[in-house]
Amino acid sequence: MRNILEQARNASIPTKQEKEKMQVLSNNLVELVKKEAAKYPEVTLVELGGSYAKGTWLKGKLDLDIFVKMKKEIEEKQFEEIGRKIGFDSMKKYKPYVRYSEHPYVEAEAENTKVNVVPCYDVENGQWKSAADRSSFHTKFILEKLDDEKKNEVRLLKKFLIGVDIYGAEIATEGFGGYVAEVLIYHYGSFIKVLEAAANFTEGQIIGSPTKKFETALILIDPIDSNRNLGTAISAQNFGRFILAARAYLKKPSLVFFNGKKSFPNTKNLKNIIVVKFDYKHRSPDIIWGQAKRGATALSGQLELGGFQVLRKSAITDEKSEAAMLFLLHSPVIEKSMVKNGPDVFRRSESESFILRNSKNKLTWIDDNGRILSLQEREFYDAKKFLQSLLKKNLSKAGIPNGIIPDMKRGFKVLEGHQVTSKSIKKALAELTSTNELIFGSNK
DSSP states (O other), X not given: OHHHHHHHHHHHSOOHHHHHHHHHHHHHHHHHHHHHHTTOTTEEEEEEEHHHXXXXXXXTBOEEEEEEEEETTSOHHXXXXXXXXXXXXXXXXXXXXXEESSSEEEEEEXXXXXXXXXXXXXXXXXXXXXXXXXXXXXXXXXXXXXXXXXXXXXXXXHHHHHHTTOBOOSTTTOSBOHHHXXXXXXXXXXXXXXXXXXXXOOTTEEESOOSSOOOSSEEEEEXXXXXXXXXXXXXXXXXXXHHHHHHHHHHSOOTHXXXXXOOXXXXXXXXXXXXXXXXXXXXXXXXXXXXXXXHHXXXXXXXXXXXXXXXXXXXXXXXXXXXXXXXXXXXXXXXXXXXXXXEETTOHHHHHHHXXXXXXXXXXXXXXXXXXXXXXXXXXXXXXXXXXXXXXXXXXXXXXXXXXXXXXXXXEEEEEGXXXXXXXXXXXXXXXXXXXXXXXXXXX
């Protein structure tokens, strides 16, 4: 295990050249932001934050967070406008675009490095006006609590989370963010101790000292804010994957856990896949991800009401123009007939009404408990045709979020799994139809 950890650790620590490049780039970008921020008396400070400022950034994973602090008296609308203007004007040669958290912020890519220009309020500890206000306090906390050795343990944990595909707190992933990895190392001291703890996590696991009740799969309290649960962003599915991945690695250590293992669609399960694909007008990735995921949840419920058993559902977007909602069904074709349960014979009014409504059905009878049953033909027994009809009739009644109704009105396709040609959707198909051998194979 020691040799594996050493190799993984070396692969996670930035090289001297990377550090030098990052220092020059960060200085230049901060100066660009400072230049624009100087035009606004509302701005009090521009500073670096995130993993680079804390010294926990990964080799080959270059990203920068630049925070623009503003006076706490500034109203929200003005706060957002100034933050957006500074972000766009400072990053104008890097094709900036808007991202959303609690408030909008600007993202760009400079020299293969993701750059976030994030507005926040200049407040005292605990006097938060926006979620980003905690960031500078997070940086200070980690710099005080983690030495270089523990920072490298954070890197190791991050690389592991990336390898098992649960790294990132954004809505696309709903996984473990960078600060979560730092807090876990703060609590447990090392990568291996985090995994040993995770292998024995219980339902509703609490880490830290909450001051109120939370109902999430993992309750991880922010060390600088006891009212904040970092586990809110982590889905129950990814929490479970983390536990199984920890057990699997401890049982059978391998570099594969840090490097990842490519999965491919299971052709046997592919025949049970239905995909609703559509193109959308470009918008923030956070928004389209949320809309597609809510759409998948709504359509999953409609499929269940239609008599189809949904085993798994998913949503995907290439973050450019294409999105899809995917469903793995127990079977895409079900029985042509279904049994309708009626009232018992002693409820005269209800039973007469039921008999009248179902008079044209294939068969009506009384069961051994005195209830009236009726056998009727389904309108749809093919899931593909069911969804096509449902979506053509009324998108809003189907539960499609308002934000993507205009996109889907311009056109959509309902495809079977084997009809998919898009790379991004194929990647989602692989996840949906195959067993994750990394976490399940090693737990055998």
